[in-house]
Every structure is written in C-alpha cells, then in structure tokens.
Amino acid sequence: MKINEDFFKQDAITVARELLGKVIVRTWDDGTESQYLVTETEAYYGEEDLACHASKGRTPRTEIMYAVGGHVYVYLIYGMYWMLNFVTGSKDHPEAVLIRGINHIKGSGKVGRELKIDKSFYGENLNLSARLRIEAGIAVTDFEVAPRVGIDYAGEIWKNKPWRFIAKFLQ
DNA sequence: TGCACGATCTCG
DNA sequence: GAGATCGTGCAT
Incomplete structure (x- = not known):
C-alpha cells in the first residue's frame, strides 16, 4: 500500500x-521489482544545520532540497558512491533524510549500489516515479537514536544532534 | 581554470 | 591504514 503523499511534508x-520499517520498492528496467525494508536513516535539517549540504545555500546540487517533500536527492560522494536521500518538509525549507541501511545492507554507499542509484534519480518525484516508491511496511517502535556519521566538520552543536535512527529488529 | 576535499567501502 | 575516483564549491 502506498503511503500518504503528505508523509514527506513532515x-x-x-x-x-517514521521511515524505519517502511518499504522502498525498486522497479527495474525489465519490470521486475525488489523490496527493501528501511532499517537506518539520518536527518539533515535546514541551512542552519552545518552538516546539511544546504548550509552553503542554494546551489545547483542542493536546489532540490528546497522543493516540497517527496522528491529524491542524490549526490556522489568520494567519487564513487551515490547517496540516496528523500527531500522532506515544506517548499523553500531545505531538509532531507539519508537512507543509511536497508534489509541486511548497512552503509549508505552500499544502499546506493544495491538500488542502482545514479545521477538520473536526482529530482525524481516519489509520487510519480516508475522506478522508486515507498510503501507502508511494518511498525517499528523499537529503535536506537545516535549522532550522525562522518560530519566532524559540522561543529559540536550539529555533530552531536541525535538525528540518526536505527531500527532494532533484524540487527 | 585549477584545486582540495568529501554524509564511503574494500582490500591489504 | 591507504587507495579508488570525481563532482562540487571556493579560491585564483
């Protein structure tokens, strides 16, 4: 079942x-589908969040984060890994959620590789996409909260925000 | 027009 | 512990 299209406007x-336990459905070029349960996420919130790419303002890369929630934001890191993010919140306020883990796969770089994410996914609308959609999965009430990873440059305040969520099942 | 660096992973 | 590998943002 498809989730409420206002879900990503939160x-x-x-x-x-809330994304923990939801299902990412990837439709491949040959029409077959694969489903992945979301197990780990991180939130990036607003220009004031120094760990958020939008902290440097609107650029061609971050532009999509300023769109209303429900769009896909992807970017290349270390020249080899495509990171999958979902834009959230309201228009003109840059926010996004990074998918760090699905099923048994841990590590956001591996998530991008498993889902075959690339530049062409940039800006994709989740409510219209033929390749990627989110469906309701299982309720996750047991999860861990931790600081985000790999953002030492963001300074004490932002670096320590407990904005990383890890589902406790299947660990 | 050039350069340093990263929301990472894999292999020694 | 280092290398792979390249788009982006900022300095020239």
Whole structure:
C-alpha cells in the first residue's frame, strides 16, 4: 500500500524516524521489482544545520532540497558512491533524510549500489516515479537514536544532534 | 581554470 | 591504514 503523499511534508527528523520499517520498492528496467525494508536513516535539517549540504545555500546540487517533500536527492560522494536521500518538509525549507541501511545492507554507499542509484534519480518525484516508491511496511517502535556519521566538520552543536535512527529488529 | 576535499567501502 | 575516483564549491 502506498503511503500518504503528505508523509514527506513532515519535518526531516519525524520522517527519518517514521521511515524505519517502511518499504522502498525498486522497479527495474525489465519490470521486475525488489523490496527493501528501511532499517537506518539520518536527518539533515535546514541551512542552519552545518552538516546539511544546504548550509552553503542554494546551489545547483542542493536546489532540490528546497522543493516540497517527496522528491529524491542524490549526490556522489568520494567519487564513487551515490547517496540516496528523500527531500522532506515544506517548499523553500531545505531538509532531507539519508537512507543509511536497508534489509541486511548497512552503509549508505552500499544502499546506493544495491538500488542502482545514479545521477538520473536526482529530482525524481516519489509520487510519480516508475522506478522508486515507498510503501507502508511494518511498525517499528523499537529503535536506537545516535549522532550522525562522518560530519566532524559540522561543529559540536550539529555533530552531536541525535538525528540518526536505527531500527532494532533484524540487527 | 585549477584545486582540495568529501554524509564511503574494500582490500591489504 | 591507504587507495579508488570525481563532482562540487571556493579560491585564483
């Protein structure tokens, strides 16, 4: 079952938590589908969040984060890994949720590789996409909260925000 | 027009 | 512990 299309209009922290246990459905070029349960996420919230790419303002790369929730934000990191994010919140307020883990797969770089994410997914609308959609999955009430990973440059305040969510099942 | 660096992973 | 590998943002 498809989720409410207003789901991604909530703030990034809420969406990151609620995304645990949801299902990412990937439709491949040959028409077959694969389903992945979301197990780990991170929230990036607003220009004031120094760990958020939008903290440097609107650029061609971050532009999509300023769109209303429900769009896909992807970017290349370390020249080899495509990171999958979902834009959240309202128009003109940059927020996104990074998918760090699905099923048994841990590590956001591996998530992008498993789902065959690339530049062409940038800006995709989840409510219209033929390749990617989110469906209601199982309720996750047992999860861990932790600081985000790999953002030492963001300074004490932002670096320590407990905006990483890890589902406790299947660990 | 050039350069340093990253929301990472894999292999020694 | 280092290398792979390249788009982005900022300095020239």
